[in-house]
Amino acid sequence: MGYIKITPTDTLFFRGGKPFTAGMDSWTDSSLLPSPSVIWGALFSVLFSEGKVNRNKLDDNEIKKLKIENIYLYNEKKQIILIPAPLDIFIDENGNYHLPKYKDVAFSSNYPLSVLSMVEEKDVKQIENMFIDLGSLFKHYSYGYRKNLQLYDFSEIFVSDYKVGIKRDRKTLSSEDKQLYRIDLTQFREEWFFLIEYDLKDIEFPEKGILKLGGEGKTAKYNVIDKPLAIEFAEEAKSEVETQLEKEEFVKLILKTPAYFKNGWKPKSDNLLCATVGKPLYIGGFDMAIGKPKPMKKYVPAGSVFVIKKKNSICSEDEEDFKGFGLFERVLI
Numbered sequence: 001m002g003y004i005k006i007t008p009t010d011t012l013f014f015r016g017g018k019p020f021t022a023g024m025d026s027w028t029d030s031s032l033l034p035s036p037s038v039i040w041g042a043l044f045s046v047l048f049s050e051g052k053v054n055r056n057k058l059d060d061n062e063i064k065k066l067k068i069e070n071i072y073l074y075n076e077k078k079q080i081i082l083i084p085a086p087l088d089i090f091i092d093e094n095g096n097y098h099l100p101k102y103k104d105v106a107f108s109s110n111y112p113l114s115v116l117s118m119v120e121e122k123d124v125k126q127i128e129n130m131f132i133d134l135g136s137l138f139k140h141y142s143y144g145y146r147k148n149l150q151l152y153d154f155s156e157i158f159v160s161d162y163k164v165g166i167k168r169d170r171k172t173l174s175s176e177d178k179q180l181y182r183i184d185l186t187q188f189r190e191e192w193f194f195l196i197e198y199d200l201k202d203i204e205f206p207e208k209g210i211l212k213l214g215g216e217g218k219t220a221k222y223n224v225i226d227k228p229l230a231i232e233f234a235e236e237a238k239s240e241v242e243t244q245l246e247k248e249e250f251v252k253l254i255l256k257t258p259a260y261f262k263n264g265w266k267p268k269s270d271n272l273l274c275a276t277v278g279k280p281l282y283i284g285g286f287d288m289a290i291g292k293p294k295p296m297k298k299y300v301p302a303g304s305v306f307v308i309k310k311k312n313s314i315c316s317e318d319e320e321d322f323k324g325f326g327l328f329e330r331v332l333i
Contacts, residue, residue: 001069002205003227004043005076006194008213008220011161011185034214035283036257036324039196040068042211046222052203067199068324071257073131073157074195079230081195082131083256083329084302085151086141088276089132090124097146098124101333129154135230137254138237142331157192161185194220195228241331245310252333253306253314258283258299259326260318265300268317271309278304299325307333 012034044066047053053062073082090098132141136150161184198205205224213220245251250273258281261267265277278301284294297318306314316326 001227002198002200003225004196004198004205005074005223005225006039006042006196006211006213006220007222008188008194008218010218011187012214012218035281036068036071036327037283037320038214039071039194040066040323042213042220043068043196043198043205043222046206046209046211047203050206052206064322065201065203067322068196069199070195070197070327071324072134072195072197074193074228074230075191076193076228077191079228080152081134081228081230081234082152082157083134083137083254085127085130085132086137086254086276086305087126087278087301087303088305089127089130089141089146089149089151091127092124097127097149097151099141099144099146127151131157134234135237137329137331138234138241142241142252157189158186159189161187197231238329244332245330248332249310250307250333251310252331253308253328254331255300255302255304255306256327256329257302257324259304259316259328260297260299262317264298265304267306267314269306269308269314272314273307273309275307276305277301 044053044063047066048055053065074080088100090100092098131152131154133150133152136148139145140148140150208221208223210219211222212218259267265275265280266272281299281301282296283299284296308314314328315321318325
């Protein structure tokens, strides 16, 4: 297992799943964070350009040499490791967090119904674009310690920006009329990075270098680093939760990355009790083996929560899970 720190050198742009046509659309659909396949593609391209994989035979054996095990937001100086916050955390008008209690529920044909029991009768709303410290997930969230939750808003980690562009005629290079458009950009605040945990078969990743990340050919520096102390501390807390789970009948699964299920939002599991899921994401990609774009698929977003009987589990039904899709953590309900 290895760890790579990715430090963008500029603003970042990640295309969303909706098509964009200059002249018809004035605002491109963009994503706040890269999909796992974008991260995987950036790292695999380094292996490809460095001759670490067989360029003449990009079959499954070559492509699956690189597996993404985790994707984090990382503050090296403060030793903070973040994942998308569970979507069953709610916030009231005073900024206080609330954690629901789950009960047995029935399912509709299209959408999961989760029955929530709040300790206090207050107007609350579901959190959005927030991240939770990995250690706090196990030490506080898992035990219902809502006042101790270590949550971070998107704006504490990233600076939002945008750029206005205009389509040009390829022959004359002059601007075309009514072809103005806007794209949203993000940039890490000082001391924040991407941290990727990966598994690599038979070969080693170059110690450091430059890679391309996201749209518009944006670049980032990468460095192979030792396992951060923050992850070791989180794993200690996780082991305590795992011990406690042995005594429990049910378990809560938190998606850390988007997951694909053939039945829409609902994973293939006979013991699924209830779920709190976010708005679907549409993710495509590019097939390096055949040199063509892949069709868009609908994914359940990171932060979605599933409650199941402990003896069972769920798994993403995507043939590209090795790229980092469908990663989750188990916690107490």
